[in-house]
Amino acid sequence: MSEIKPKIKKPRGKARLIDGKCIACGARCQSSCPVNAVEMTDAGEPIILSEKCIGCVKCVKICPAEALEMFFTPEELKILNELAKTDTGAVEEEVDEEEAALKKMLSAYRGVWVFVEQTEGEPAKVSWELLGIGAQLASSLGVELCALVIGDKVEHLCHEAFEYGASKTYLIDAPLYRNYRTESYLAACCHLIDKYKPEVVLMGATGMGRDLAGAVATRLATGLTADCTGLAIDNKRNLMQTRPAFGGNIMATIMCDKFRPQMSTVRPNVMPMPEKKKGAAGIIVRDDFAVPEENILTKVIEIIHDANSKGRVDITGAEFIVSGGRGMMCPENFAMLQELADELGGVVGASRSAVDAGWMPQDRQVGQTGKTVRPKIYIACGISGAIQHLVGMQDSDMIIAINRDRQAPIFEVATYGIVGDLFQVIPSITKKIRALKAQGSGDK
Ligand SMILES: Cc1cc2nc3c(=O)[nH]c(=O)nc-3n(C[C@H](O)[C@H](O)[C@H](O)COP(=O)(O)OP(=O)(O)OC[C@H]3O[C@@H](n4cnc5c(N)ncnc54)[C@H](O)[C@@H]3O)c2cc1C
Numbered sequence: 001m002s003e004i005k006p007k008i009k010k011p012r013g014k015a016r017l018i019d020g021k022c023i024a025c026g027a028r029c030q031s032s033c034p035v036n037a038v039e040m041t042d043a044g045e046p047i048i049l050s051e052k053c054i055g056c057v058k059c060v061k062i063c064p065a066e067a068l069e070m071f072f073t074p075e076e077l078k079i080l081n082e083l084a085k086t087d088t089g090a091v092e093e094e095v096d097e098e099e100a101a102l103k104k105m106l107s108a109y110r111g112v113w114v115f116v117e118q119t120e121g122e123p124a125k126v127s128w129e130l131l132g133i134g135a136q137l138a139s140s141l142g143v144e145l146c147a148l149v150i151g152d153k154v155e156h157l158c159h160e161a162f163e164y165g166a167s168k169t170y171l172i173d174a175p176l177y178r179n180y181r182t183e184s185y186l187a188a189c190c191h192l193i194d195k196y197k198p199e200v201v202l203m204g205a206t207g208m209g210r211d212l213a214g215a216v217a218t219r220l221a222t223g224l225t226a227d228c229t230g231l232a233i234d235n236k237r238n239l240m241q242t243r244p245a246f247g248g249n250i251m252a253t254i255m256c257d258k259f260r261p262q263m264s265t266v267r268p269n270v271m272p273m274p275e276k277k278k279g280a281a282g283i284i285v286r287d288d289f290a291v292p293e294e295n296i297l298t299k300v301i302e303i304i305h306d307a308n309s310k311g312r313v314d315i316t317g318a319e320f321i322v323s324g325g326r327g328m329m330c331p332e333n334f335a336m337l338q339e340l341a342d343e344l345g346g347v348v349g350a351s352r353s354a355v356d357a358g359w360m361p362q363d364r365q366v367g368q369t370g371k372t373v374r375p376k377i378y379i380a381c382g383i384s385g386a387i388q389h390l391v392g393m394q395d396s397d398m399i400i401a402i403n404r405d406r407q408a409p410i411f412e413v414a415t416y417g418i419v420g421d422l423f424q425v426i427p428s429i430t431k432k433i434r435a436l437k438a439q440g441s442g443d444k
Pocket of ligand 1: 402
């Protein structure tokens with residue numbers, strides 16, 4: 001009979017800092033660590049928490065100054081020496097083990113979730129837009145599309161979520177959650193994610209969504225891609241998250257293939273609204289998770305609505321937008337755009353150059369650092385079509401560009417392009433519309 005030897009586990013060691021070699025590169029070692037075993041000093045140097053370190057070597061590999069090394073105890077070194085003599089397959093086995101553990105972790109997460117943002121029970125439209133793209137992702141993955149509703153007396157939002165495509169909603173409904181507070185919503189979200197393990201979580205890139213998504217991703221030690229403009233699934237169930245990068249000069253597709261859930265935020269109006277199916281129903285999963293009020297440092301005393309917002313134009317919801325750029329030459333010329341917008345029942349937008357020049361207020365800016373719009377008709381007047389502008393308006397149903405430079409990049413995205421002087425073209429369009437309207441009312 002042959003003797004079966006007990007398998008000796010290969011020691012992995014612990015990472016440690018080599019004195020005087022750290023160049024404080026910006027915490028690359030910390031961000032590479034999958035188990036949060038690296039803390040940073042004020043001087044930007046790492047402290048390795050050896051009780052947490054799993055010896056994965058990621059921090060050692062990423063360090064640009066070779067300031068980290070693996071440390072083995074004398075006993076561990078002895079085992080390593082023994083193994084080196086006898087077991088050549090140990091390394092491969094270890095890699096297999098790591099891969100199997102990763103696979104197991106990834107397969108524990110299933111489902112696409114959309115956080116339904118609400119203020120005083122009023123939903124943010126972006127949540128329904130996210131259910132639209134969420135349905136496509138869920139169908140590619142072959143999983144359920146679920147909504148996550150947190151608030152006070154917000155059950156009606158579950159029913160609305162069903163009408164926009166969710167088949168299940170997770171609901172936490174209690175007075176504690178009446179107003180958004182990071183601590184309570186963060187705890188509630190993490191509780192549900194830990195319990196039900198969705199593989200994708202989407203939130204609106206609004207003030208609330210940006211705050212919550214960042215906090216949740218940090219608490220769960222997973223990845224988050226902000227301001228995505230495209231979402232799709234690859235052949236390994238990974239979420240491909242596309243967004244402008246390097247000042248908008250390239251579109252980057254970002255993946256989070258080793259952590260779950262995969263989290264993205266998307267700005268309002270980037271994704272199309274799904275069709276509303278009146279009366280559609282689904283399953284509501286209630287959860288009575290609560291955070292002790294005394295643990296929540298933020299108290300909402302009163303909600304004061306912005307008085308200045310009365311009369312302020314919200315370009316994001318407009319069906320017709322007439323936008324002006326540097327080609328408008330001065331603020332007074334925007335009156336011409338207002339006239340055309342009035343005839344169409346629309347609003348006036350602007351490029352960043354026009355805003356930076358002080359010709360239009362910031363809330364009219366369209367683009368990467370402004371608003372994303374998706375009107376029925378977008379008329380770009382004297383706008384060259386820089387990528388940072390295009391990402392904010394390229395999904396409009398129809399784009400009409402007026403520019404005297406026929407090489408202007410705006411013509412590449414335009415449905416109709418007019419090469420000419422806007423000071424002649426715009427008044428004649430306005431005149432024509434007025435004439436058509438007068439003719440229309442005369443015919444009646
Ligand atoms: C990080 C970052 C973020 C940015 N975010 C934004 C953003 O959110 N939104 C944004 O818009 N930009 C943004 N920008 C700026 C962007 O790169 C461009 O500089 C800007 O969009 C250019 O504005 P414009 O098209 O009005 O001006 P220009 O590029 O100067 O174009 C003016 C156009 O007007 C035309 N023109 C001039 N006179 C006439 C006339 N009489 N008749 C017809 N056509 C005429 C010209 O041919 C020209 O094409 C950002 C840049 C960076 C780096």
